[in-house]
Amino acid sequence: MANGVRKIVLSGVVLAVLAGGAVAGGNWWREGRFMESTDNAYVQSDITVVSPKVSAYVRDVKAAENQLVRAGDVLAVLDDQDFRAKVAEAQAAVAAQRAALGTLDSKLDLQRTVIDQAAATLASAEAEQRRAQQEYERSRSLANDSWTSRQKLETADADLRKAVAQVAKSRAALAAENEQVNVLHATRTETEAHLAQAEATLRTARIDLENTVVRAPVDGVVGNRGVQVGQYARPGVQLLSLVPLPDVYVVANFKETQLSRMRPGQHVSISVDAFPDRHLEGTVESFAPASGSKFSLLPPENATGNFTKIVQRVPVRIALPRDNALAGLLRPGLSVEAEVDTRGADALPHMPAGGVFGALADKQAVAAR
Incomplete structure (x- = not known):
């Protein structure tokens, strides 16, 4: 009787073990084989260093x-005392250059009047030259017929030469006054450049003054x-750091052997060591462009010495919704455990739409056309 009971109990235990193994195997086949987990994961945030x-x-x-x-x-x-002084100095320089421009504009207006005066002088000299020319012609005609003295002819000739010289002098003076306008315009252009430089210095001084208030x-x-x-x-x-809470995310360092079926957009289950009774849901966002060792201060050099193969880890960025159950409580540096559901990996792209490689492919397609 005892042996029969023992056999029944042993048979029940074996059946229970087989049933449990079948259930566990079925769960592993349906879900477990698609799950990739790691406890080498931490909460991160884009911390801004203020200086x-x-x-x-x-x-x-x-x-x-x-x-x-x-x-x-x-x-x-x-x-800000020194910076206020620099602003005042720059303002004075700008005012000086603007005053110089005003002076040059006044000189240009005056120069136009001087040019008109020189032109009038030239016109008067030319009129005097024509009168002297006519007087000389009459005196020469009368002298040829002995109707006037030789002295009067010489006087008329001297007056004509004097009038010609006066015309030449007036023309030279008019040309000089016109050239002075060009000089004033060139000086004005130079002053405008100095003014622009002074205004740029003033803007720089004002920016420096504003930067004395760190925001x-x-x-x-x-x-x-x-x-x-x-x-x-x-x-x-x-000076200090700014942590943009609650905008945090998780960086999970998965082994390279776990990445074959991992894709952006896959579902991630996250548990935080600091809050063991709460679980978060996240999404695989992106993968690091290299393993963590390549970004270390002293990257390993496997081509020298004795080689020992070590499984590398690749940082995977996991996005958390802003309205997650621990919003405002998570702090960068907290330890977490992340489990990625890789089911449906064949239907997902390696990079999300609009990613780096997608942008490069678009550029190459445009160039090919």
């Missing part, structure tokens, strides 16, 4: 650590704030 555009001492700090700011909000104020370039939360009042700020030196 000044000009060098000056920090006069005031408006942003506190962990404070939420909007684009355009004042983060810090630099001492937030994007919406975000202040972090890693190292700026203090009295500190000497320089371009390129970090």
